[in-house]
Amino acid sequence: MPKRSGFFATVDEHQLARARRGDRRAIEELYRIFATPVHNLALRLCGRRDEAEELLQETFLEVVRSIGSFRGDAPVGAWIRRVAVSKVLSRRRRADVRRIEVELDGRSDTEYPAAGADRDSAVSGARIDLERALNELPETSRIVLWMHDVEGLTHAEIGELLGRTASFSKSRLARSHAALRRFLNEAWSHEDASDRRRVAGAARR
Amino acid sequence: MKMHPTDEELLAQRDGEAGPAVAEHVAACTRCRERVEAMRGVRQALCSLPEIAPAHDGWASIEAELERPRIRRRWLAAAAAVLVIVGGSLVGHRMSEHTRAARSEAAVVEAAAVVAELVAASRELEGLLDGPNMRSRVMSPRQAATIVSLEDRIAEVDVVLAAKPTELSDEEALALWSHRVRLLAALVQLRGAPGSTPPFQHAVYSEGSNT
Numbered sequence: 395m396p397k398r399s400g401f402f403a404t405v406d407e408h409q410l411a412r413a414r415r416g417d418r419r420a421i422e423e424l425y426r427i428f429a430t431p432v433h434n435l436a437l438r439l440c441g442r443r444d445e446a447e448e449l450l451q452e453t454f455l456e457v458v459r460s461i462g463s464f465r466g467d468a469p470v471g472a473w474i475r476r477v478a479v480s481k482v483l484s485r486r487r488r489a490d491v492r493r494i495e496v497e498l499d500g501r502s503d504t505e506y507p508a509a510g511a512d513r514d515s516a517v518s519g520a521r522i523d524l525e526r527a528l529n530e531l532p533e534t535s536r537i538v539l540w541m542h543d544v545e546g547l548t549h550a551e552i553g554e555l556l557g558r559t560a561s562f563s564k565s566r567l568a569r570s571h572a573a574l575r576r577f578l579n580e581a582w583s584h585e586d587a588s589d590r591r592r593v594a595g596a597a598r599r
Numbered sequence: 600m601k602m603h604p605t606d607e608e609l610l611a612q613r614d615g616e617a618g619p620a621v622a623e624h625v626a627a628c629t630r631c632r633e634r635v636e637a638m639r640g641v642r643q644a645l646c647s648l649p650e651i652a653p654a655h656d657g658w659a660s661i662e663a664e665l666e667r668p669r670i671r672r673r674w675l676a677a678a679a680a681v682l683v684i685v686g687g688s689l690v691g692h693r694m695s696e697h698t699r700a701a702r703s704e705a706a707v708v709e710a711a712a713v714v715a716e717l718v719a720a721s722r723e724l725e726g727l728l729d730g731p732n733m734r735s736r737v738m739s740p741r742q743a744a745t746i747v748s749l750e751d752r753i754a755e756v757d758v759v760l761a762a763k764p765t766e767l768s769d770e771e772a773l774a775l776w777s778h779r780v781r782l783l784a785a786l787v788q789l790r791g792a793p794g795s796t797p798p799f800q801h802a803v804y805s806e807g808s809n810t
Contacts (some may be wrong), residue, residue, distance in 0.1 A: 418662070429658075557755045
């Protein structure tokens with residue numbers, strides 16, 4: 395099973411109650427707990443650090459404005475994750491319109507910056523391969539893959555998030571794995587055997 | 600099961616959701632067992648990617664944003680501007696005088712009124728798409744794919760609009776209807792509505808004709 399997501403960190407009940415009443419300091423504590431999971435999720439889904447920072451801000455502005463309506467029937471982290479994903483999807487829809495407008499203007503679609511153009515120089519070669527492969531996926535495939543394999547959402551939940559069906563999510567997950575496999579095979583074919591062992595080791599950890 | 604299972608079935612096996620036929624096949628087939636293991640490895644590798652923290656503490660800027668008066672009017676003006684730009688450039692004279700007036704009065708219109716305008720524009724664009732004057736012509740695969748993508752996106756917006764019409768905030772409704780109008784406008788432009796001269800047409804028609 396996927397590792398326990400950072401969104402399921404424990405939140406003190408009284409602190410949460412204060413946050414729901416609009417106490418700004420209590421909400422700031424929520425930010426301290428969930429800023430990194432939100433940022434990481436946004437970065438993995440959209441592939442760009444600048445966008446991830448903006449999405450983090452958009453998410454917590456929404457959290458501040460809407461936490462009064464949080465019913466408490468799920469962990470608050472799951473609710474914040476849902477807000478974050480809705481922000482990612484909303485941004486994706488806006489970007490889609492911009493992309494279409496660019497195409498209609500007769501310009502090349504290669505004008506879009508490559509996803510994940512700014513890399514963390516500290517990550518290892520194996521991780522770079524995997525992250526590069528992840529960013530090569532079409533955005534919907536990347537979202538389905540990450541939400542299922544890492545965040546542990548069911549296909550039904552992902553289908554609902556995307557306004558699609560569970561079958562759509564299953565099919566996209568299979569395509570994502572096939573695309574990742576192709577990309578990694580290609581990347582690894584240029585590496586030596588020790589690199590392969592290193593990647594396999596990273597996968598087992 | 601004689602045939603190898605599909606990737607979808609193997610992923611279901613990895614997740615403990617496959618049926619007995621797939622499970623039996625995987626138990627007996629080395630190739631499929633290895634594929635399931637590889638899928639498990641990919642998931643573990645994804646989960647082991649480092650959790651990346653934001654570069655800056657963004658709370659101060661969030662608080663600063665919250666302290667600013669809610670710029671509702673400016674937001675509404677932006678939404679109305681989208682409508683006017685889209686309507687003005689694509690539907691032109693077909694848009695009502697009332698819509699054009701929204702340009703100058705956008706700063707003070709209520710959200711419901713803007714949504715109503717967007718709904719009206721949406722219907723007008725749909726009318727154009729269903730109209731007899733929509734040209735039928737040969738398209739490149741890319742244009743055809745873009746049309747499919749646009750229709751797909753419109754369907755996604757419609758799912759949200761239909762699912763929770765009463766739960767949407769004013770801003771959400773405005774965003775969704777603005778988005779829908781823009782997508783429809785792009786579709787009208789792409790399919791070549793009369794009265795509009797999409798830039799891409801020049802490019803398409805000039806291909807191979809400049810000799």
